[in-house]
Amino acid sequence: MFLDGQEVTRASASGAFVIGFDRDALPDAMVRVVAPGGESVQVLQIAPAHYDIQHIRGLGGRGRGTASPELEARIAWETRRKREALDSRADREDFTTGFMVPLTYRRVSGRFGGQRIYGGVPRRPHYGLDLAAPRGTPVHAPAGGVVTLAENGLLYEGGLILIDHGQGLVSAYLHLSRIDVLRGQVLRQGELLGAVGATGRATGPHLCWRMTWRDRHMDPMLMVGAQAPA
Known part of the structure; x- marks a missing residue:
């Protein structure tokens, strides 16, 4: 299957x-x-979405301090671990059955795609849904x-x-207080993953649910x- 001229995936x-759009x-x-x-070509129209944009003025100078060599090494190691897990290409088609929300009881505290702009400089959008x-x-x-990854104690994500x-098609679950699965474990829909927490860079208990x-x-x-067409 080709997307805009580039081969991106093969059918099961x-x-x-499955294909996704940013x-x-x-x-x-x-x-x-x-x-x-034979082959089939179709042009898809991508409907625009509207995101929460906040313009923050008057702060200025929001620079980051210099990280220690130890901290930089930790960040680099964690980044490699996450990159390897995100690069997974499992020969599965679990995406065809449809998805459910991972929490039974929740409140949306942060919508996908929100972004803050400080003094005209846009920050990285929030690529998760906070529950x-x-x-x-x-x-x-x-x-x-x-x-593909089940780790506690990560600097930013905490339990991930x-x-x-x-x-x-990879989904992510951040800031968990408990992890009940192992790397390489095959799951069915509805199986217990862990528990909501506030680990890593989190200001309160919530689940940040992401998908790439x-x-x-x-x-x-x-x-x-x-769900996939019948």
Whole structure:
């Protein structure tokens, strides 16, 4: 399967494939599917979304301090671990069954795609959906998949789980107070992942739920209830 002229994925044995579009995707994309019986080309229209943008004025000089060599080494090591897990390309099609929200009881405390602009300088958008819930609230797998990372004590994410649902569609669960799965474990939809916490860089107990497809940041709520055509 080709996206805008670049081969990006191959269909599963049943013929299913998934593609994702980033927060700042262009308004159209050309998809070309090549099969033994021929090929099909379709131009997709990408509907624009509206994000929470905050303009912060008068602060200025929000520079970061210099990190120690030890801290820089830790950040580099954690970045490599996360990069390896995000690069997973499991030969699975769990994405075809649809997704559920990983928390039964929650309050949306931060929407996907929000961004702050300080003195005209845009900061990195928030690529997660923040779901506030009491510490210890169970977190469940929204769809089946294989665990590619299950780590406690990360600097920014605290307790972090990454799950590959097939073909590089990876979901992430940040700030967990407890992790109940292991790297390499195969999950079914609804299985217990861990519990809500406030570990890492978090100001209060919540689950930051993220989703990427091959480095494209996606709003995970768009996958809730979505299923492959019959």
